[in-house]
Amino acid sequence: MLPSRVTLVDVGPRDGLQNEKQPVATEHKVALVQALQAAGLREIEVTSYVSPKWVPQMADNAAVMNAIPRPAGVRHSVLVPNMIGFNAMLAAGPQARPDEIVVFGAASQAFSQRNINCSIEESIERFAPVVAAAREAGLKVRSAISCALGCPYQGEVTPDEVEHVVKLMKEIGVQHCGIADTIGVGTPRRAQAVIERALKHFPMHEVSGHFHDTYGQALANIYACLEIGLHTFDTSVAGLGGCPYAKGATGNVATEDVVFMLNGLGIETGIDLDRLVQAGGAISDVLGRAPVSRAGKALLTKQGKVFAA
Template sequence: MNLPKKVKIVEVGPRDGLQNEKDTISAEVKIELVNRLAAAGFPNVEAASFVSPKWVPQMATSAEVMHGITRRPGVVYSALVPNMKGFEAALEAGVDEVVIFGAASEAFSQKNINCSIAESIDRFAEVARAAKEHRKRLRAAVSCAFGCPYQGEVPLEAVADVVRRFRELGCDEIDIADTIGVATPGKVRPVMETAIREFHIEGLSGHFHDTYGQALANIYASLQTGISIYHASVAGLGGCPYAKGATGNVATEDVLYMMNGLGIETGVDLDAVVEAGQFISQQLGRRSVSRAGNAIAAKRAG
């Protein structure tokens, strides 16, 4: 199959990438990062999370960040929203897209939130209705679609079931996520084809973690199925909580370098993203984990 000629890259670094950082990152640094990423040309930046600061202290400044950023026309600013309290805060902060979530693994759902998959998604029905009433985009993430730290293999029918449930809630976009980074290219195709049977392909996205170094290969396998939306995190921000010391999100710079090499249009300026990646890595006091980002930065430093 021919690869898509154009893809949308959703930049998730400011939320998914930074949320597990132990040292507090100031709202000013987060605002600067979001502004740099939006200026680089991303059509969608996941900028905040309206969860309880008790559970995710790093995201306590989300309202301040959303009020402080320079809004660029045409850019969708997204936030993770777990409940109606979070939705109301997101609405007040001017979020464009609400992100809800559910696992394809029954064991993961029980271990994490002490309820079944069906119950967890039912809890989002009110948030979904409110998002639609307020004309906000609604996106859902299907975590552990390729494997689970507790039960191992995840049946294809479980993925199909969660995608159907999110479709019925009226989601505009659904992310198929390799939360623990265990997927390999051979596994990607059947999972994505299962999702495609349940939801329109233009609204499906791949969210691949690089825990075992497979993310770029998995994105390529996903491109072969026709999926044209991908999530990535600048500088590879975000570890994997289930694999000690492992990287989590695939680095945006590496994804862009591959897309450019394949002649696939992204509308994003790789050089500007490299600069943003070096900026946030300096703020965090460590080296970026993006190989392409570090190579381009070193070449530029000459």
């Protein structure tokens, strides 16, 4: 039986924009968050406290967090990979304080070594003081386990490997487990299998799916997870965020496409699709391209928007 309500966490402002080559002005990031809130999103991943040397797009993290409206009932999260980032987050001031922080670890040893130059176990040791400090400060901690359905270097990733990282995250005090198909190679039964491993250690309401659409499987994978009762998913407005491991490929599944599907299934999200489509169109205009979202592009075209061929 499918859930009656689904929570979508829009990661467009952070995960979606972080790989954009062209600078995106702080005002446009703030406007995007505001538009998502106006559309009914109640969970938004806003920015990350990482070195501007490695991710220059997020260098204005404190400015964005201090400028976004903070209405009651909306939760804002930020990515914090280490204690340097955590201290920078605290230094941004009380107005910039998020509701939740995110730490990330790979299910693939090869990816961990190539991406952050350490083993999975070493990465967990780095996250442990961040998790402890966040919980001491009263902040919820969410984990994102990347490459849970495949790795660009290792290839296949087994459910056993995923469960190993799930358990490590649980041991250091992480409260929510996100399972991410970073390169979009997952298929429905495999998606169910890894989510079921996470559910052995975290309750259903503290597990989420993060699917990329590189091979066109994201909506199918989300539906398969709905079938086993999962009701929280990461999505990205306008499909922001390409897959850096597959040239020209799409990345994060578009929020508009997921909402369109859920509306068709009679599943509540609390999201106004028309407003969401407008938000996706606005940030796409800033970036000078059409939305990746199929539903978003179709609905904007229906409203008279013209896109270059």
